[in-house]
Amino acid sequence: MASSATEIEAGGRTVRISSPERVIYEATPWSAEVTKLMVAEYYVAVEDGIMRALRERPTTLERWPKGFREDMVMATRADGHGDAFYQKRVPQGAPEYLESARIQFPSGRHADEICPTEVAVVAWAAHMGTLTFHPWPVRRTDVEHPDELRIDLDPQPGATFADARRVARTARALLEEIGIRGFPKTSGNRGVHVYVRIEPRWSFTELRHAAIAFGRELGRRTDGVTVSWWKEERPEGSIFVDYNQNARDRTIASAYSLRAKPGAPVSTPLTWDELDGLDDPRTLNLHTVPQRLDELGDAHAEIDDVAHSLDTMLEWHARDEEQGHGDLPYPPDYPKMPGEPKRVQPSRERKE
Known part of the structure; x- marks a missing residue:
């Protein structure tokens, strides 16, 4: 019988993982099954890379509480129904060590988003069903000027x-x-x-x-x-x-984020030579990337230099x-932006 919860160590903190044996990714011909506990352990294992990608950045969470299956759908703003959703505000029940950053949407409204400062926050987000992290291209010290x-x-x-x-x-x-x-x-x-x-x-x-x-x-x-x-x-x-x-x-899925695709693929930093030699990106997944990071280091290690x-x-x-x-x-959910051309699909404009 599956245990109801377990605990893992993440950067010196203890993080509780509920339903650890829940299957998040089913097995594929190229990748073994992945459980919820394995997702949390993966993010702790790639701490150096994931924190370089997320540290001090307002971050949207892509949450799949039931796990990922190909027939599942992402909830949209229009219907609000789906198996997964984007969390743009700090969820209820967040741990006391979680920090946030206030950002402004194109509409002018504000929100306090998760702003990871330590890997325990990432592990906790995995406990909440997060597969993919979507950081803004800003630091919380200056959210109006991308870096x-x-x-x-x-x-x-x-x-x-x-x-x-x-x-x-x-x-x-x-x-x-x-x-x-x-x-x-x-x-x-x-x-x-x-x-x-x-x-x-x-x-x-x-x-x-x-x-x-x-x-x-x-x-x-x-x-x-x-x-x-x-x-x-x-x-x-x-x-x-x-x-x-x-x-x-x-936002774009961060470096070292899992993606909601079969086989638990990872958005993986590479050197240019490694990219030239890569034929199948599916080989870069939850099972293979931690060892790669341990042996080769982070290909983005010098990105902040x-x-x-x-x-x-x-x-x-x-x-x-x-x-x-x-x-x-601009995207369809944006208000009309200064200098923007008509936001009308060309075939529809011709028809009208």
């Missing part, structure tokens, strides 16, 4: 991880051309993320403009890249540079505006 640019290379239908890997190589060359060091990681699915630490002196709007400009410039350097917001305009087999991941209140400037990318954006290529649409 990180996130380049999200998202394969569209017909594209593969190999396509994202190819575009990431060009992204690396483009960054190095302007004196910037990027740090890649797998998305935990088919995509690639490249993170760039920046000086915290630009707004979210400027950060997003830099991402748009980088995506456009990347498309000039290699085939198969798009920044089209509307899916109907993205070519089949292309890689979408999701610039809106840099908008206020939009340099803070870069966005000046060149913002110059590209100003140039593009002069040539008639201005801002692009």
Whole structure:
């Protein structure tokens, strides 16, 4: 009979894990079954990496209290019903050592979000059913000025991880051309993320403009890249540079986060050479990543050593505006934003 609760040690604290034997991920041909206790133990095992990704950052929790199954659905704001949900405010029953940070949504409303300062907070979140951590690109000392640019290379239908890997190589060359060091990681699915630490002196709007400009410039350097917001305009087999991941209140799964996909995959930091040699990102999962971190260390260990400037990318954006290529649409849940073009699906606009 399964025990009702157990305790684990996390950074010098004792964290209670309820229903430790609950199956969170079913076994797959490439990955063994994962229990709730194993999820919590995984996050303690990757403390060095997960805390580098989350420390002092307001963080949204992606919670799957029943575990993950492919037929489960994420609750949306519209219906509020689902098997999983995003927790943007500190949950009730949080431990006394949990700290928070106040952030502002695009609507102008505020919220106090979890702000991890120690691994016990991460383990407690796992006890609460959290699989994925979504940190803001800011530190709580200055929540209005991002310190990180996130380049999200998202394969569209017909594209593969190999396509994202190819575009990431060009992204690396483009960054190095302007004196910037990027740090890649797998998305935990088919995509690639490249993170760039920046000086915290630009707004979210400027950060997003830099991402748009980088995506456009990347498309000039290699085939198969798009920044089209509307899916109907993205070519089949292309890689979408999701610039809106840099908008206020939009976040990406952190380094070392589990993803809600079969096999308990992990969004895993890699060196550029390791990325070039990786054929199947599913091999980077809960069972394999802790040993990798122990043996090889964190590929993002030096990410905080340099803070870069966005000046060149913002110059590209100003140039593009002069040539008639201005801002692009925001996500549908945003209020109308300054300088934004019409937020109407092209086929629908033609029909009207």
